[in-house]
Amino acid sequence: MVKSEYAPMQNFSHEISSIQANNTQSNGGFQSNHNQYSQPCQSFREQRRLDDGYNWRKYGQKQVKGSENPRSYYKCTFPDCPVKKKVERSLDGQITEIVYKGNHNHPKPQSTRRSSSSSHRIQASAAPISEIPDPSFATRGVASQIMESGATPENSSISMGEDDFEQSSQMSRSAGDEFDEDEPNAKRW
């Protein structure tokens, strides 16, 4: 009864795969070709996009009314991290919008790279533009047409001062290693 929506016509013509181009970076090590199905763990590239340094557990997926973009809901895997992440992807696999909610209050699990201090991140040229997604105003961005006015009352302002030495997320989209950006979405962070 409550289920009346849900895309009547699911275009499953082509799945979301084959997007994997190749690791431009020298990641080395992560290349297990376990591509059995096309659902779990797609390419690392995608995961990379979602992985901003923390682990997320998907706890739901819904789609908004305006677009058919499946919105995935992720939550930090930490036992006390009220951080949630909303990721809206396009049918092409391109992230249309990413909304961070809350603030982390725990160290980053990712220790394979960047060992406390120094360890220059990748050689991703491009200046370290602080593209840090302000969670406080996560409602902004593409939500211009949607209701805004502070939808994130969460301002715990938990001093996460811990290992934020260079917490500036890397993810430098530049480096010409992406295809994204072709929509009128000239949002800038």
Next chain:
DNA sequence: ACTATTTGACCAGAA
């Protein structure tokens, strides 16, 4: 056996 992911159903806030 556990964890992560998936999918549907349910709930809550807004209109």
Next chain:
DNA sequence: CTTCTGGTCAAATAG
């Protein structure tokens, strides 16, 4: 008060 949409939980499935 009813309807709608977004958001979250929970059971099932997959690895």
